[in-house]
Amino acid sequence: xxxxxxxxxxxxxxxxxxxxxxxxxxxxxxxxxxxxxxxxxxxxxxxxxxxxxxxxxxxxxxxxxxxxxxxxxxxxxxxxxxxxxxxxxxxxxxxxxxx
Numbered sequence: 001x002x003x004x005x006x007x008x009x010x011x012x013x014x015x016x017x018x019x020x021x022x023x024x025x026x027x028x029x030x031x032x033x034x035x036x037x038x039x040x041x042x043x044x045x046x047x048x049x050x051x052x053x054x055x056x057x058x059x060x061x062x063x064x065x066x067x068x069x070x071x072x073x074x075x076x077x078x079x080x081x082x083x084x085x086x087x088x089x090x091x092x093x094x095x096x097x098x099x
Contacts, residue, residue, distance in 0.1 A: 004065040011047050012070045015040035 018037040025033050048066065052059035 004062070004069045005051060008044070008047055008051060008062070008066045009069055011040070011044045012066045015044045016070060 015037065018033070018040045021033050022030060022037060044066075045063075048063045049059055051057070052062045055062075
């Protein structure tokens with residue numbers, strides 16, 4: 001599998017964070033955030049293509065390596081964003097033991 005350089009990981013994390021911010025938005029706010037996410041996504045795609053070309057690697061393999069590292073290193077940012085927007089929700093739900 002292809003290697004995932006630090007800069008590609010940073011760009012992918014940024015795009016994932018922008019995607020996560022879409023949760024719960026509507027109307028003009030959603031449209032504006034969607035444009036921010038799309039710009040971040042396009043930056044990732046351009047960087048992946050450039051890296052693949054420079055290293056003579058498969059663009060698909062480079063992209064999958066980046067996504068694997070970023071998405072498996074943390075919980076889905078959309079889920080994390082939703083947790084932050086839900087007041088009073090415990091992140092340890094389901095972990096309580098009966099005594």
